[in-house]
Amino acid sequence: MLKDHAKIMQAFAAAGEIVGRKKLQKMIYIAKKVDFPFQERFQFHFYGPYSEELTLRVEELCNMGFLNEVKEKKGGYMQYRYSLTDEGMEFLNMNLVELPALEDCLTDMNSQNARFLELVSTVLFFDELEVEEVKEKIFTLKSKQKYTEEEIQQAYEYIESLKGKVVPV
């Protein structure tokens, strides 16, 4: 019960503070795509894979007092910081979810910038397409981000490095 909430909390316990809603969305999506058992469903939106379920779950965790949300102005927009509270940690200790290697993967993702994670998540969203088709999609759909061929190559390498860290459950 509340297992799906506990899994998201486990992600925060593993990653530490996560800055930015977009970054959080991309981290969970990438983790799910490399086989961590997150249940939230994602759809492609203008800015890449996005899950309304995840947004709602995070809001529930904030309302429960298990997650702390700090809203701050950054340039022309609002930025959100999330971290697990002591109450959240206590809940998690009673509802432990076994997710081997999650910490390693999420810590790594958290050290990347949101722009790169957006690229990685987009590559993963089109993972059934050939590489050339994926590039075409990125250059068309993400033209404003001006991703380069090198960055796309780095995204593929990064995905492989993450997959190498995942322990089959």
Place this chain on the structure above:
Amino acid sequence: MAYSQEKLVEEKVFKDPVHRYVHVRDRVIWDLIGTKEFQRLRRVKQLGTTYLTFHGAEHSRFNHSLGVYEIIRRIIDDVFDGRPEWNSEQRLLSLCAALLHDLGHGPFSHSFEKVFDLDHEAFTQKIILGDTQVNAVLTKVSKDFPKMVAEVIAKTSPNKLVISLISSQIDADRMDYLQRDAYFTGVSYGHFDMERILRVMRPKEDQVVIKQSGMHAVEDYIMSRYQMYWQVYFHPVTRSAEVILTKILHRAKHLYKKGYQFSYEPIHFYSVFDENITLHDYLKLDEAVILYYFQMWEEEEDAILRDLCIRFMDRNLFKYVEFDPAKEYKKLSELSTLFTKAGLDPEYYLVVDSSSDLPYDFYRPGEEEERLPIQLLMKNGEVRELSRESQIVDAISGKRRTDHKLYFPADLLKDDSSKKNIKKQIRNLLDL
């Protein structure tokens, strides 16, 4: 004449309780409506188990899909046509995507998808791109046309303006289902001035924007979404029915995996249980099939499956209490132990249901670009995000309301013919 341009000799009209008439003049649209994959949508209800709460809610995905098509047709033909920002070559693409946007929905959509980890959007893609009658019709337009339609529905098309017509925070999909669901449930929420909104929609670069003068009509639409969610979509009785439905499907799969011998073999479910469902198998599943099995399972030997099916078919649903996970999660653990001692498997008979279990997209101002917001077109030509101009929308998109309930079979807990003392303890904990 090219197939894409072909018109019917006489316009066909469908009587519709929401839009009065749905008009079809394009041969392609008429042919798509006649395909077996589109006709299947008659057998998938738009609101799943809501009919157990609001008895009128028997309308189908078929009705809704025609409604979305009609709204898009009116926007294009009555508002966008002739405007320099609108490319009329996108008309047929937009109409087809609107008509087919829900094609992949399965029986009792959300619960079914959740239990079996399926995605209706992926099936929509497979139906449009696979060996189907829908694909045959679209391919007659051009070889690439099925892919173009599929990409608009998947929101991965380079044509973002068409995507935003069909799927954005103010789109034809929502405008139809809010009004249609309000009509069939009989509630007084969900109504707004759609005609006004259509009149103030404008194509601008890669999205649809709303003229500033139409802001109050949009406020009404946002309020309707909010009220319909809490009063209809997330109604606690409907959620109870969803909880039982979900548990039936889980139980059936669990029994199958254990090698249980069903009295009546669920052959339609085998590939779903084995996680290798084909498009052919998927299209065979509709709500009539699912309910047939539920009726057969009312006589199964397995007591849990039998009980849950009888509950669902006879509408003897679980009761609920408000639940605060932050304060009561220790109590939940205690209850779980007591349920087991009382002979009630908590996996099936003690269920927490949260608002995130039925995702609903509250209006998001897109503060971190997570969703594209509704943009108002100001008189000076600038665009401004809706909640910056509207105090009502700003208030409603601020702090979110969330909700959790605990569901259980109150009738079994009140039956003192066995485990009397344990059940009394449970009742005390639940304040029954």
